[in-house]
Amino acid sequence: MAAAAGCNCPCGRSARPEAGLYGLVGALLAQVQCRHGGQLHSCARDGARDPRGARHQVIEEQAGSGGAWLGAERLWGEQAWGCMCLRTEEVGECGACEGKRGGAQMSAQWLWGRPLSSEETLRLLEASVVHREGALLALNKPPGLPILGLSGELSLSMLLPSLRRRLGLTAELHVVKAPTRECSGLVLLSSCHRVTEQLQQFFSNARQRGQHPATYHAVTVGVPAEAEGKIRTGLRWQQQGDTAMVVPVPVPGPRSLARKEVKSTLTYYRVLGAAGGCALLQLQPKTAFPEQLLVHLTLLLCPALGDHQYSSRVGRVLGVPFLLPPEASPARTQVLDEELLGRLGLSPHQLRHLPVHLHLQQLVLPQGPLHATPPPHFLHTLHCLGLPGYKEP
Structure with missing residues (x-):
């Protein structure tokens, strides 16, 4: 989803997508826009890195190696994210731009106002759906959100029951394939265990044939x-x-x-x-x-x-x-x-707050490939360095 070219902030100032790398990146990193008071904002939050264990290893081997993408976890560092309008000089906390505002040039330090609640994170997840067909659901997630978190830590698996209800699905959602916490890109979910088993077998067979799903x-x-x-x-x-x-x-x-x-x-x-x-x-x-x-x-x-x-x-x-x-x-x-x-x-x-530039861009399914646009920080880096930009397939 591209950034809005000029959404209006509740305080009356217009959003400006060209507002500098880590002002814009922080605001757009999740690549989705959550709504507060009917206005377009982008939010993310931060969290602690979990020490890896057998539980994570099993899940990630089943789901596949890769990355994870929601600004709802450890995204830029040790502090918690707040909400920011896309404007050049003043940044507010989540909630119709009420809260502290400063006159300094927009910078990364303004982004860490407070952690996102589970409700705000759910809105981001709901907006990040890139494919929905039958029992399959695909999200495009930002770096930082773990599939499984530590006890009490916000994670995708913790939010799946609520996400299912918000999307009007009757059956439970479970992870078919997902990248690790640090990466951005496609997360494939299913509401049917049989479909999940078929897809995991498809991925396994494809790798054995020398293909790269x-x-x-x-x-x-x-x-x-x-x-x-x-x-x-x-x-x-x-x-x-x-x-x-x-x-x-x-x-x-x-x-x-x-x-x-x-x-x-x-x-x-x-x-x-x-x-x-x-x-x-x-x-x-x-x-x-x-x-x-x-x-x-x-x-x-x-x-x-x-x-x-x-x-x-x-x-x-x-x-x-x-x-x-x-x-x-x-x-x-x-x-x-x-x-x-x-x-x-x-x-x-x-x-030290720069996120990992590793993005799960494509998954090949039996019915054809799925694609996910890289997050704005990734695209901006390509532009800054003069590297080839992302092109829609």
Whole structure:
């Protein structure tokens, strides 16, 4: 859904889509517009990253690797999101623009007024439907919303019963395929267990035939040495302090594979465009493992833009990238050079709130492909970097 060209704010000022990267991005990131007092706004909220566990691993392997997209969770950092009209100078909290307003230029810091309620999040989900046919429902979600959250944490699965009622569906909704928390893109839901089983079998058979039912796009910091190729490695979970991380196992042993301590993974990639040391990549995973694509991109020495979890594994000496061992590279805010920060219009402080540029753009179903437009922050980055823009199929 494109941004409205000039929606009116209740305070009387007109919305302006060209209002600067992280004013506009914050307002439009969910790529849907929720209504407050009959006026168009865009909202999102923030939440804490959950430590991965077996429960998440099983669900995400069944659902497929990828991303997740609703501004209702950890989207830009540690604070909570508020609501913002699309105007250049004043930003208000959710609810007809009442609340604090400031005269400074619109910036990311104004976006974190308060967390969205479950009701506000439901309105966003309802507006994010991109396909509805029979028992199938597809949403286009922003980065940040987990499919399963921690106890008491807002998540998609928690909201599915309410979403079903709002959409007038009689049967329960459940997840067929979904990306991980950090990513944006397609979430496929079903209200029929038989349809779910058929689709999961379809995806499995397609991968066995060498087909790629899921296609992602990623903006990377760095350009792969080869224009296309594949990334093959074992992956496993490893505890690092209080955090569970995915680490590569270049040559997994047969015992570890048999015990399912390590999973053999494979991703095909193709460079769609490159400019200024960054690239737009097409990624087609043949296997499904949580955070597979983010880790695979580090093995290409081209971490995803906005990856504050694994990008520290790629170091640089005199501009030449090299791979660091996971034990020596704890998670931290991604490091970008001053030139790239300037092209993106970011300060170092804003950088830590930059979302991951990894988007599940296409799912091929038996009846044909589904597509999801990348979120506005992704499209704006393509424009800033001079990379190929998104084109409707």
